[in-house]
Amino acid sequence: MWAGGLQCLIRHPSPGVHPPRQAPEPPEPPSDHEDSLPKKRKLTNACVACKNAKEKCSGEQPCTACVRKARDCVFNPEDDQRRRIPLRRRIDELEEEQRLFLRILRTLRHRSHVVDGLLDYIKKEKPDLATIRRYMDQHLPPHEFRKTPELLRIYQDVERFQDPIPKRGNQALNIAQLCDYPPFLGMARPWTTLTDDNGFVSHLISLFFTWQQAFCNWIDQDLFFRDMNAGNVNCTFCSPILVNAILAVACLYSDYPEAWAEPGNTDSLGQHFFTEAERLIDAEEGKITFATAQGIAVLYTCLSAMGKDRQGWTYLSRAVHAVEYLRSTSDELFRTADVPRDVMAGALDYLEIGLFGATVACTLCLQKEPIMKPPKGLQLPIHQGDDGTWSPYPRQMDPVPAAHRHCALNYRARLAEIATDVCEALFSNGRKPPRPDLEEVVTRAYSQLTIWMHDLPGCLHCDDHSVPEILSLHQYYHSIIMVSFAFLRTRAPQDDETTEKSIESAREKCISSAHIVSDLVNIHRNQWGIERVALFDIQFISVALYNLLDDLRDEKSHAAFRNLAKAMMVHIPRWKMARGMFRLIQIAMTQLRAYQPPDIVEIFRTFEQGFWRPEDWNSFSSAYPNFSIAIRQDKGASEEVDMDRILAHWDGLTLTSDTGSELSGG
Incomplete structure (x- = not known):
């Protein structure tokens, strides 16, 4: 019916016949009555009282309702739609500009002729942002990126962060975060439930x-990133346990507020990710997978940095047993892996060799009996193609060629074999x-160490431009020398004068290696900055400091000690382990009544006043030894060697400037 009625109201002209065009009628003049009426104003806001009472508001202040009811009339300007619409529009514009800005910066990180063309265009034409966007859409469209591997990497880099505004509540991004360009890209989900911010995860x-x-290199990063960015939790080389363990350790290097489990509490760095990894391990109920073995080993380094290496040692032991299990069931591992057999075999070799090199370094510095046997007959292929580049992230510096990973792993394992013999001789059976x-x-x-150094390939030689992986390798070498000869530089009650020459020779070797460690640290500082180092470097620095304690009257030893102490x-504010180690060195210097130059006294005073509280001892669970006590041969040496026990004993000690002055006079 409606259709028929509607047809009656429409007049259809005959085909080809146009109705005559009529002149428009002149408009009627406005009446005086219409001019006298005020125009109706659209209300965009109501007062707070009318809103709460759900009453009609007249819109002026005070409004009619509030005047009638004799109440305060208050308007909230934030509720005015006239204000909110342009503000929302401006926010959208700023977010879009930020997306474009980050798209430009992430694109310029890469090397390509199209990227060079973009840079030249910006330099020559000086375009505005809208023009740059049009240029990039035209010359760098997504479908073009897939044509070459080089451009594909740019595409993946940009696309993975299409939403550049991290979900960080109301926290404002600082300049460092806005200018942060992680060299490795990773996804938060499905690997961790603690954040969905891909940018933060990539940072860590x-x-x-x-x-x-x-130094702690037992994860083949190429295989890890292959599986992580595929997002499949049922894979071989990545797992939620491994990712959360990595994030926990990485928080110890981060300045982002999200790295703290408790805002303002530096000791909580990474604790939330550690707790998550621990929960996931418990849920596995003893099940061992390739990625789980790697993750458990990573948790040891996390606990060690937190000053809880007693608990960490149990994780390290579990990791060693897990690797032994994987090796004993390797046929099953190769059969079920989602990669060819030779790739899986190479990854297992990588894990075993890498973990062995780091585990023995732990036993050396903790002065424990070795818990992992040398992987006999294993060697990774050396000088295999290009290992890519390295840069001291988050510092923005031009990348340099990375160290040959396989070469470094092989020669670190050879050092570990030498250190294993030393540890078995010195620390087995609890007696020297x-x-x-x-x-x-x-x-x-x-x-054996001399032969090792002689056979070292050129790619692992150290110079003023060496990357940290090579610097850490050489520090490891000199730490083995210092630990070994330190036990020969002290006199036992039964020793006679014939041992004097041996004692002096051992002392000279220890001090010489400590000087070299100081030089290596200087290279690191000058070339890459000293704000971030491998965790084990702190242990090597600590060993060097102990060996210099009684030689501070020598100018070179004094300078080396000052450099290493600084x-x-x-790292003391960030790593509790470093705090405890430095406190032990302070105590050892007091026990030895060694000479303390004024600048060294000032360093310890700064430490004690700014970074050490008497109650801090109670937060340690560490077997890290007081080196100067552990190496003593006389029977009168204190039985208290472990860090947590010594700190508990010395809790009431306050080393004031008067004490320092008194000791320095000795």
Whole structure:
């Protein structure tokens, strides 16, 4: 019916016949009555009282209702739609500009002729942002990126962060975060439930593989990123346990507020990710996978940095047993892996060799009996193609060629084999061997170390431009020398004058290696900055400091000690382990009644006043030894060697400037 009625109202002209065009009628003049009426104003806001009472508001202040009811009339300007619409529009514009800005910066990170063309265009034409967007849409469209691997990487880099505004509540981004361009890209989901911010996860992942991987290298990063960015939790080389463990350690390197589990509490760095990884391990109920073994080992380094290496040692032992299990069931591992057999075999070799090199470094610095056997007959292929580039992220510097990862792993494992013999001789059965036996072990180890250095390939030689992976390798070498000969530089009650020459020779070797460690730290500082180093570097620095304690009257030793102490002080606010180690060195200097130059006294005063509280001892669970006590051969040496026990004993000690002055006079 409606259709028929509607047809009746429409007059259809005959085909080809046009109705005559009529002149428009002149408009009627407005009446005086219409002019006298005020125009109706559209209300865009109501007062607070009318809103709460759900009454009609007249819109002026005071409004009619509030005057009638004799109440305060208050308007909230934030509720005015006339204000909110342009503000929302401006926010959208700023967000779009930020997206474009980050798209430009992330594109310029890469090297390509199209990127060079974009840079030249910006320099020559000086276009505005809208023009740059049109240029990029025209010359760098997404479908073009897929044509070459080089452009595909740019596309993936930009596309993965299409939403550049991290979900960080109401926190404002600082300049460092806005200008942060992680060299490694990773996804938050499905790997962790604690954040969905891909940018933050990429930041942490990049910190880990830039710094921690320089020494604790048992994760093949190419295979790891392949599986992580595929987003499939049922894969071989990535798992929620491994990712959360990596994020926990990486938080120890981060300045982002999200890295703290408790805002303002530096000791909580990474604790939330650690707790998540621990929960996931418990949920596995003993199940061992390739990625789980890697993650458990990573948690050891996290606990060690937190000053809880007693608990960490149990994780390290579990990781070693897990690798032994994977090796014993390797046929099943190769059969079920989602990669070819040779790739899986290479990854297992990588894990075993890498973990062995780092584990023995732990036993050396903690003065424990080795818990992992040398992987006999294993060697990774050396000088295999291009290992890519390295840069000291988050510092913005031009990348340099990375160290040959396989070469570094192989030679770190060879050092670990030498250190294993030393640790078995010195720390097995809880007693030190007689001096003649000790000299035989140390002499043999030193001969092997000399051969190791002679055979070192050119790619691992150290110079003023070496990357941290090579610097850490050489610090490891000198730490083995210092630990070995330190047990020969002290006198036992039964020693006679014939041992004096041996004692002096051992002392000279220890001090010489400590000087070289200081030089290596200087290279790191001058070339890459000292704000971030591999976690094990702190342990090597600590060993060097102990060996210089009684030689501070020597100008070179004094300078080396000052340099190493300042380097450790940089990491004390971030790493509790470094704090405890430095406190032990302070206590050792007091026990030895060693000479303390005024500048060294000032460093310890700064530490004690700014970074150490008497109650801090109670937060440590560490077996890290007081080196100067542990190496003593006389029977009168204190039985208290472990960090947590010594700190508990010395809790009431306050080293004032008067005490320092008194000791320095000795």
